Amino acid sequence: MRAEFAHCPNLTIIDTPGFVLKAKKGEPENTPQDILSMVKSLASPPHRILLFLQQSSVEWCSSLWLDSIREIDPTFRKGQ
Incomplete structure (x- = not known):
């Protein structure tokens, strides 16, 4: 959305899509890694x-994703 x-x-x-631990049936196995990579970029x-x-x-x-968020923003200051 753009305002x-x-x-x-x-x-x-x-x-972005929600993080997933495992690909759902019919999805490529690398789906979780692809989502994480997209969110990081x-x-x-x-x-x-x-x-x-x-x-x-x-x-x-x-949270399972705390480490991933820490990689993007190690000091948690981007929201300030």
């Missing part, structure tokens, strides 16, 4: 702000 405004910064929201530019959504039943510290 353009005349007198303030524009905003682009990129909704989209999230890496320094001007991007990351918003990582996690199910409320999962504690952030035990």
Whole structure:
């Protein structure tokens, strides 16, 4: 989604596929790696702000994807 405004910064929201641990039936086996690679490339530019959504039943510290997010933003400062 792209929102353009005349007198303030524009905003682009990129909704990526959710992370998966294993490819579903009929999907290529490398699907999880492809998704992670795409998310990393989209999230890496320094001007991007990351918003990582996690199910409320999962504690952030035990999230399977915490290490992946740390690779992109080691200090967790991109959202500040």
